[in-house]
Amino acid sequence: MFKRLGVHTSRVSRSFFTRHLSTYPAGPSRSTHIGWTVAGGVILAIASYETIRSPVSLEEESPVTVSKKHGHTADPTAPTEYITLKEVAKHNLSQDAWVIINGKVYDVTNFHQYHPGGAAVILSNAGSDVSSLFNSLHPPGTIENNLSEESFKGWVDPEITAKAVAAQDAEKARVAAARGALPPVETILGIEEFEEAADSVMSRQASAYYHTGALDGISHAGNKDAFRKCRIVPRVMRDVSRVEPQTTIFGIPSALPIYISPSSNALLGHPDGELNMTRGAAKTGIVQGVSYVASYPLKDILAEKEVMDELIGEKMGMVFQVYVREDREKNAEVIREAIEGGCQALLLTVDSNVGDHRQSVEKMKGTTGSAEEGRKFGPFTKFTHGPHDPRLNWKDLDWLKAVAGDVPIYLKGVSHIEDIKIAKEHGVKGCILSNHGGRQLDRARSGFDSLRRIHDQEPSITKEMEIYVDGGVRRGTDVLMALALGARGVGLGRPFLFAQAAYGEKGTIRAVRILENEIVTAMQLMGISKLDQLRPEMIECLQEVWK
Numbered sequence: 001m002f003k004r005l006g007v008h009t010s011r012v013s014r015s016f017f018t019r020h021l022s023t024y025p026a027g028p029s030r031s032t033h034i035g036w037t038v039a040g041g042v043i044l045a046i047a048s049y050e051t052i053r054s055p056v057s058l059e060e061e062s063p064v065t066v067s068k069k070h071g072h073t074a075d076p077t078a079p080t081e082y083i084t085l086k087e088v089a090k091h092n093l094s095q096d097a098w099v100i101i102n103g104k105v106y107d108v109t110n111f112h113q114y115h116p117g118g119a120a121v122i123l124s125n126a127g128s129d130v131s132s133l134f135n136s137l138h139p140p141g142t143i144e145n146n147l148s149e150e151s152f153k154g155w156v157d158p159e160i161t162a163k164a165v166a167a168q169d170a171e172k173a174r175v176a177a178a179r180g181a182l183p184p185v186e187t188i189l190g191i192e193e194f195e196e197a198a199d200s201v202m203s204r205q206a207s208a209y210y211h212t213g214a215l216d217g218i219s220h221a222g223n224k225d226a227f228r229k230c231r232i233v234p235r236v237m238r239d240v241s242r243v244e245p246q247t248t249i250f251g252i253p254s255a256l257p258i259y260i261s262p263s264s265n266a267l268l269g270h271p272d273g274e275l276n277m278t279r280g281a282a283k284t285g286i287v288q289g290v291s292y293v294a295s296y297p298l299k300d301i302l303a304e305k306e307v308m309d310e311l312i313g314e315k316m317g318m319v320f321q322v323y324v325r326e327d328r329e330k331n332a333e334v335i336r337e338a339i340e341g342g343c344q345a346l347l348l349t350v351d352s353n354v355g356d357h358r359q360s361v362e363k364m365k366g367t368t369g370s371a372e373e374g375r376k377f378g379p380f381t382k383f384t385h386g387p388h389d390p391r392l393n394w395k396d397l398d399w400l401k402a403v404a405g406d407v408p409i410y411l412k413g414v415s416h417i418e419d420i421k422i423a424k425e426h427g428v429k430g431c432i433l434s435n436h437g438g439r440q441l442d443r444a445r446s447g448f449d450s451l452r453r454i455h456d457q458e459p460s461i462t463k464e465m466e467i468y469v470d471g472g473v474r475r476g477t478d479v480l481m482a483l484a485l486g487a488r489g490v491g492l493g494r495p496f497l498f499a500q501a502a503y504g505e506k507g508t509i510r511a512v513r514i515l516e517n518e519i520v521t522a523m524q525l526m527g528i529s530k531l532d533q534l535r536p537e538m539i540e541c542l543q544e545v546w547k
């Protein structure tokens with residue numbers, strides 16, 4: 001539910017978090033209550049992503065008291081008073097909303113409107129225990145990164161939540177066993193095989209979050225289909241004993257024409273989250289795209305980059321993806337932090353000016369929305385969309401350019417050829433043709449189909465500015481087909497999320513190695529030894545019926 005936001009993020013220090021850990025009530029359920037731990041200054045996720053709703057009901061609770069004394073306080077720092085479920089239940093309004101998360105009560109009245117997943121899910125659960133829902137979708141660190149210290153209202157008696165805690169522990173044990181049962185990473189032979197491995201170690205909700213597309217999933221499925229429509233016409237009898245798959249991506253030298261497309265919430269899959277990708281990208285020489293809403297704090301990712309730079313003896317490739325928020329000042333602060341930390345380009349995501357619309361994930365949250373009668377919207381009703389800013393428009397590029405200084409800007413999520421031309425006029429370095437992995441506008445054309453369209457209509461564009469593609473790329477041949485039609489490189493989102501979820505850093509490296517092998521072999525079989533020998537004539541695609 002919660003993610004880092006521009007507003008109300010008065011960052012609570014780690015000491016706030018650890019203090020709360022250390023004051024957690026003593027007693028039998030203490031060791032089973034918390035799904036998080038702190039190691040070496042880094043918060044490690046061992047949160048269980050269980051599907052349970054708390055089995056606690058109001059009926060199970062003792063009288064209407066606001067608090068009750070706890071009898072066994074062996075730990076002098078343990079709370080002696082608890083907030084009753086009945087008291088929490090009273091705070092179930094948008095102007096007064098409390099929730100229970102892992103035995104702690106939080107006031108989210110000033111937060112719910114900024115919740116990236118929408119206010120509705122918080123409000124429909126206000127006044128209740130949302131631990132299972134929360135744990136299944138949020139990485140550790142979420143609370144302290146988003147809620148102020150004052151939001152913490154107190155504790156719920158651990159005896160009351162013991163059943164829910166036990167269920168979460170069972171899930172933790174299941175995940176540990178599933179990780180132990182994973183086959184060696186070297187047995188993964190194609191990047192799509194990571195999905196099954198990752199699904200076995202993730203909760204149903206976390207898997208759904210990674211897999212899902214918007215609404216009917218037409219764009220999501222269409223992304224892979226777009227590549228299936230095409231065939232390669234290889235050349236023969238050429239010396240391909242030496243092959244060079246190297247190129248530059250976003251102006252950064254890259255071992256391969258691929259990059260890790262920025263994706264949020266890597267921590268949902270693995271305790272090291274985005275750091276797995278930082279390490280994997282550095283060690284294989286490809287570029288990592290870091291999401292504006294990465295689950296690890298940006299400063300931790302940048303610190304890991306520094307470690308990697310030292311290790312590999314050069315600057316690893318890292319670019320920062322930008323979401324424009326209503327609070328531009330806070331926005332600028334985050335972007336400057338990324339640049340100062342060594343990010344070499346900015347990818348401005350332009351297909352997400354409002355939040356997503358993913359029915360399958362919504363279903364799991366159990367939100368119902370409104371069923372009130374009456375006309376809700378008039379012409380040009382002003383909508384609020386959580387942290388996204390629906391005002392985003394071309395003029396914002398002047399603001400971003402001023403913040404970026406010399407750092408080049410690329411637009412991520414472009415489909416229409418006219419938008420590419422406007423972007424060029426605004427001094428943007430390049431565009432990423434993408435429909436956000438089919439997660440935003442369902443039925444939006446795939447990035448690869450947009451590339452084909454450009455190639456048909458105005459192929460010179462790919463010479464005038466850098467064009468990238470993402471969405472549905474799963475094989476080395478997909479990469480080469482995109483390059484043959486004018487792309488400089490391609491991004492992969494889900495494959496790296498799943499790879500790191502199942503195998504951590506090793507998964508990221510293995511995914512790169514698999515793609516490297518496929519790219520090099522396909523280049524040889526196509527009769528080319530360098531990427532610039534790829535030609536559009538080597539690709540033939542089924543034409544759409546309307547052509």
Ligand SMILES: Cc1cc2nc3c(=O)[nH]c(=O)nc-3n(C[C@H](O)[C@H](O)[C@H](O)COP(=O)(O)O)c2cc1C
Pocket residue numbers: 209210211223261262263264265291292293294321349412434435436437438439470471472473491492493494495497
């Ligand atoms: C779970 C998930 C989270 C994502 N988060 C972001 C994000 O924070 N910012 C962004 O610009 N794109 C995000 N994307 C989109 C990816 O960058 C990329 O466009 C997409 O995943 C490409 O499609 P693919 O998954 O088929 O490779 C996300 C995608 C997924 C699957």
